[in-house]
Each structure stands twice: as C-alpha cells, then as structure tokens.
Amino acid sequence: MNNVCTTSTVLAVTAKDLRPGPAEDAVSAAGPVAVLANPTAGRGRRRALLPRLLDGLAAAGRPVRVLSATTPGEAEAACRAAVAEGAGALVAIGGDGTVHRALQAVAGTEIPFGPVPAGTGNDFAIDTGFPADPVAAVEVIVEALRAGRSRQVDLARMTGADGTERWYGAVLAAGFDAIVNERANRMRWPRGPRRYDLAILIEMARLKPRPYSIRLDGVLHEMDSVLVAVGNCPSYGGGMRICPDADPTDGLLDVVVAGRADRRTMIRVKPYIYQGTHVDHPVVSSYRARTVELAAEGIVTYADGERSLGLPVSITAVPGALRLLR
Template identity: 35%
Template sequence: MRSFHVIANPLSGGGRAVHIARDVAANLGDAGGTVRITFSPGIEVAESLIRDTAAAGEICVLVGGDGMVSSMAGPLHKYDLVAAIVPGGRGNDFARQLAIPENIHDATRLAVGGVETKVDAIEAEGRVVVGSVYAGVDARVSELVNAGAGRLPSAAQYQLASVRGLLQFSPRHYRVQVDDETFDYRGFTAIAANSGYYGKGMHIAPDADVRDGLLDVVMVGAGNRLKFVRSLPQLYRGTHVRNPEVSVVRGRTVRIEAEGVEAYADGDPLASAPVTARVLPGALRLLLNR
C-alpha cells in the first residue's frame, strides 16, 4: 500500500485548490492509498513539510499553481523526493509544459501510475524555481496580476495586465550574459526559461525542453508599443520569436542586468536586477505520463 502526502496552497486558484485537494485525497484513497492532507501556510514551512514527507516514505502530491510548485522545488531537490503535481492555480504553466492533464482525476492518476521522470529546475539568487526568471515588462505584468488577484477571471487578469504593462513600462538598456556570450540591447525584457510557458499559456519559449539541461534565453528588444499590444496573440502561439525584435539563445548560466528593473520567478518577486540564473539538470523527480 502506497502512502501519499497531499500538500495544497489554500489560496491557489482563489481558494479552489482546497476543494481540489480533497478530491485528490478521495481519489488516492479509492485507489488503495493511505493519504493525509496539509494546507500549507506558506513558503516558510516548505522545507519542514517536504522533510517530514521524505522521512515518512510518502509520495508528495502538490496541489496549486506555479508559485506553490516553485516554493516546494528547493526542498524537493534537497531531499530528492518524488512528487506529483495536480494543477490548482491561476496559471498552471509548469503543469502545461509537462502535459499534466487539467482534469483533476486524470492528474491524480499520475500520482499512482505515472512514470518517474527527472526534469530540470533553475537556481536563481539562492532559490530553486521551476519555470522561468524574467526581468522587464513581464515582471510588471506579474505585479499587476498579483495586485488584482480574485477580481477578474484569471485569463482576463493576465490579458488586461499585459496590455497595461506594455503601456506603462519604459524600455531599458539590457546586458545579458549567457555562458561566455554577452548581448547588449534596448528592450522590454529578458527571460531565462526552463519551461516554455508563462503568464497563463503564453508560449514565450516555444522550443524550451525541461529535460535538455539548458535554459532558453528570450530577449525582447524595443519596438512600437502599439505593435506589441496587437501582437499579444502571437505569444500564445509561440510565433513571436519570428519577429526581428526577438532573439533566442541557449545556455546554462544567465546573468540579466537592467537598471531599475525587478526580476520575478514563476509569478513571484525574486530580486532587483542584476540577477543570475543557472540550470539545475535533472533536479526534480516528477511522476508524469509515459
């Protein structure tokens, strides 16, 4: 008989994760497992939760969004604990990259019968995160989304915040070092991406692979604001990388410098630029589809 520890962020998805966690626990119990649930009060207890889960020999089942998964990534890596993810947040972009089903029951089945798979993570400014580190207009968008959480449907939050962010953010001079190469440009942002998605389905790094041991670095140069607003649908298709203002390179270590810019990681504040991100190959053991 397998034992599971369901850890949920009670604030994810506007509180929806609470109901999801209870459904997940019921499904795991029906499958013959022993289950306990913890509603995490915050990142400050992440390590103790994962340490106790590892000591108990339990499989960790995370219920929440990108920020919640990211908050647990460091302890999961430290204690080398296998985990499953059930999407329960606003964006769920890391789950989207991993092809984890949105359906609760289908996602829960991965905790029971999924294939253990090693995937990469990112170490940035002393934290381990899973999706991407970004510094620019997209950080402003994350700030706006966080400030307006719960007031609009999640899809509308990101779309409205993206337009507002583009209209408010002034292009900066960026210096981005990727391994031994340096890129200087005036632009809107720089992204060090492990996962291809952010911002609730924006395919910012369409060729990113969480198992290749590399970060896809997307650099967006300055251009006409109105053109950028009109081209927002391209971000969801991943076709924005064809535009002349956008450059993509790959590397293992990325340093982003830009004056007066706050960097975010997986939807949460990280640090003021400059920031350095490096890939952690195979850092996480996750239960995924075959």
C-alpha cells in the same frame, strides 16, 4: 503578461532529503505521501474537488498526510520540513505558485514530486506532461507510485547577488511582465483580475526599453529590451508560450528577448505568444545556454509567477534536478 500569482491558505506535509539518482528509478516505498494543497488556487474553483483528489492519492496504498499553513512562507517551510522528516513523495495541488513553493523543498533530492494542476496557471504541470484535468493528473501520480516509477526533468537554479538561491520550473520573467506583476502587487484597488489589467495599462503607458546585460555561457550581450524571459519550460501566465522551444529535459535554458519595441508593437505581438509564433517577429531574439547571467536596474524577477530575486541574478540549468511521478 504573466498572471499575478500568490499562494495562500495552503495545506502541507512531510518528505526527506536524498541525493539525485538516475533518470528513471524506483520511488521510495518508505514514508507517507506529503501533500501541499492550495484551496484558493484558481480563485477557489477547485476547492470542492480537494477531498476527491486526496481520496484518489490514498488509492496508491500509501499514507497521505496533510498539514495546514496560512502564508506562502509557511507553505514552503512545511514542504522543507516534509523533506527533512521522511515522507516518500511530495504532491502539490494548486497552480504554478503552489508548485513553486514545493519545488524549493524537493529540487536536487530523490523525493519524487507530483504536480496536480488546480490553479489559474498550471504551466509547469502541463509542460511536463501531466493532464490538465486534476483528477486525471492524480491518476497518473497514483500509477507512478504504485509502479515505483519516477522520471527526471531539469530545473533552473537562480543565485542572487547576495548568494540567495531559488529554484524554478517554468519561466523566469525579468522585463515588462515582471514590472506589471510588481505594479499589480503594490495596488490595493481594484481587486481580482481587473487589478492586473489596470497594471498593464499603467505600465504600457510608461513602456520604454531598458539596458540589459545578458551573459550566455560567458559570452556578453548588451542590449536595450522591454521583455526578457528565461525558460526551463515553454509557458507562463496560463498558457503563453513565451519560450516555445524550451525543453525541460535538454539541460539548457531558452532566453527570449524583445528588444526596442514600442507600445504598438507590444500590443500586436502579444496575441502570438499563445502560439509561440512571436519569436518570428524581427524585434524578438532567442538564445539557448546552460548558464545565464542577467543584470538590469530596478527589476524584481518573477519565477513561476511568484515574486523572486532582484537583478542581477545568475541562472543555471540543472539537469535531472527533479523526479516527477509520471
């Protein structure tokens, strides 16, 4: 269900680590605007627009500094370096995968962040109030920079069994959708979206509920499930409202679980995810908690569409962990 999302051939730059501040506060006037851009996002459809977007950011009257990286790891490292070196803001041009890399650097800091939706899936940017049009999103970011304004939203912090920490902004997939992504990423053929479609068919044929242990604010729930999603925002996969009531300003995580569903039920329910009405189906349960401890055998999670930590993980809603330029 969730789109395979890989970040590659990125452009990046500089920023600075500070402590969190109030819900709405001034943007630092010091330091350049750091830019992480992915020209291949959205299968490269926005590549020609990149110079215009960079020129638009320059209209804020701040230096715009861009560096290149060739892998997702290099992109993330460039963002962390940006935070350490003193940029006054970080902007990510791309889809949810590009945003995810940038979030690792700015989460829990005072460095304001602006997502410019230019990918296949732009769920975090749209769910946090940015226009779907990248040019319009740049205008919103520039206005915030000029006004010295940022607004806080929540992020989710994951902690793995080995103590590894990761942040995400939209949704963590930890069921059928994550299994499909894992299958598609192992496949060498076919290329493009058809690889994901084939992975769905293969895993749908193998579909069976798995035993999950889900602890919500300390209360244990043990259940057999085919799909588990933990949302800070409502959407993933390019507009699927898997956690339709999730609010990135309420300090809580929304957990949506599809229980002992068979293939026929999954096929019937899937179209309703785009409207968020799947939660009305008897096989679907919804929960809300500040902390979610999630365990199951053989599951690698996908956060913001990016391969993340294997289960078990602990996920915590961190209020006001990100300052948005809007």
